[in-house]
Amino acid sequence: MENTITQQYIDKDLVIIGGGPAGLAAAAAAKENGIDDIVILERDKYAGGVLRQCIHDGFGLKIFGERLTGPEYAARYEEKIRELNIELKLNSFVLNVTPDKIVQALSPEGMLFYRAKAVILAMGCRERTRASIMLPGTRPAGVYTAGLVQRLINIDGYVPGKEAVILGSGDIGLIMARRLTLEGVNVKAVYELMSYSSGLKRNIVQCLDDYNIPLYLNHTVIEIHGRNRIEGVTVAKVDEKKQPIPGTEEFVKCDLLVLSVGLIPENELSKSAGAALNKVTGGLFVDDNMSTNKEGIFACGNVVHVHDLVDYVTLESVNAGKCAAEYIKNGSANGDIINVVPENGVRYVVPNTVHRDSQKDSVNFMFRTGNVYRDAKIAVYDGDRLIKSIKKKILTPGEMETVKLTADEIKSVKGEIHIGVEA
Amino acid sequence: MKIDDKTITCIACPNGCEITVSFDENGNISNISGNKCKNGIAYAQSEVTAPTRILTSSVLVENGDFPLVSVKTASPIPKELMREAVKQLAKCVVKAPVHVGDVVCGNILNTGVDVVSTANVGTK
């Protein structure tokens, strides 16, 4: 990087990038574990991340034992950060992180360079767009991602259409179907390419069924119509290879197309820091301490893998904050490392490695399957030896699963830990 | 006449249990099964008799550092009143500052339920 002015480094024990639920929980945990010199850098003008626009309820059952809305959950953590007297810098966009933990941020005071003992990456994820799913047709106005529509309606107070079609049945799409309907928009249907919805069942019930909004599985949008403003879409049924079936095309009039086609971890900065990514998910590789492969650089939340529930983000981030504090005080965790390998229908597992002599009582392994399985088992193996097997009525890609291994179970592993689905 | 069993999905938590409700000859609930916890029983009872939902929405703020504040009904309201309640809230304006839990609209549509703020909004 070219720099004509002499760089003034600000020394910090811990720099946290992102003030969403992950960053806030990690900061609080680090402070509670003896680290005082912390800064959280957040690019937005508010903390809380995506929770601020998720005004629906269903957050916090695990952590608070209450059904909270997104903003309420965020407010509790903001309050905690204030009480713990942790520095939170808003409107501060991190541009670069180096492997030796120099963090460069553009803030209202100008360009800042932090020199950190440890860094926690907590940048969350971004939405896949029209370009990433290669939607054909014209490029008129009125095509939005679901999260953007959510932000426009819930934060800016602007409803971007009157007749909507939703492509993709992820949770954000389902929640926006209800929100748009309540705001007086005629939501015509939700179309899903796959043979199952990637959203939670409860959201299909309370967001679609409640309002008689149809969900068409095995369907997709094959063309967008309209010159300046979108005037409609052509939808079609797809076969097993996800190819449109000729003769099933149908024109649907609309002035708003909402895309809810998935989220990808926001890892540009992780790449500049030299941290290794998982090719399957685009998330970061981490060990049981939420440490990346770069010493002193930790990660938590949606930047590691996309979570459905913020409560799990918080739990994971508390672990990251604790382990970063431990690293700042005592250096790297040493010792034998065991690989964790997904197999037989499991797409990925977090963490990717564990320490044999982990100081924890147990480690949670989080994962998703690549397909829907009914009456199946989750099997955990060490070579040929079965460590654990858990019966599941249903496994779907839309719902994150967890298996817990105790410290003793981990200690007993001779080879690698394999996690897969069995009939 | 005997009513057929009803299968519903519990929405009280992310588990989304499939609950089956059976009825006796008089149309009263005779059995509830499939719920993993007792909240499911309460949910199923209300769902087959008088379904209710928590409503979340947002309301305009005057002189706030944000144009809107998010709100919710403090407890569930009858499902069929959701749209009407949103219309009512569209007419509502609150003055900044607003704190989590402030009553934004009392006793909405005479349900006896208050609409409360779910976020903090400071003054401009």
Ligand SMILES: Cc1cc2nc3c(=O)[nH]c(=O)nc-3n(C[C@H](O)[C@H](O)[C@H](O)COP(=O)(O)OP(=O)(O)OC[C@H]3O[C@@H](n4cnc5c(N)ncnc54)[C@H](O)[C@@H]3O)c2cc1C
């Ligand atoms: C529509 C929707 C509905 C959901 N519904 C539920 C639900 O019902 N119940 C539930 O429990 N969970 C729900 N979730 C999940 C939950 O909200 C997320 O899992 C959680 O917010 C992820 O937290 P995070 O901190 O990792 O990421 P985020 O919340 O995305 O926070 C990341 C933060 O990092 C900041 N950032 C990114 N890059 C930079 C940079 N370069 N410099 C500075 N700052 C940066 C961002 O501005 C943001 O504030 C939902 C999520 C969405 C999107």
Ligand code: SF4
């Ligand atoms: S029955 Fe209990 S566990 Fe099952 S979805 Fe309802 S609240 Fe959750």
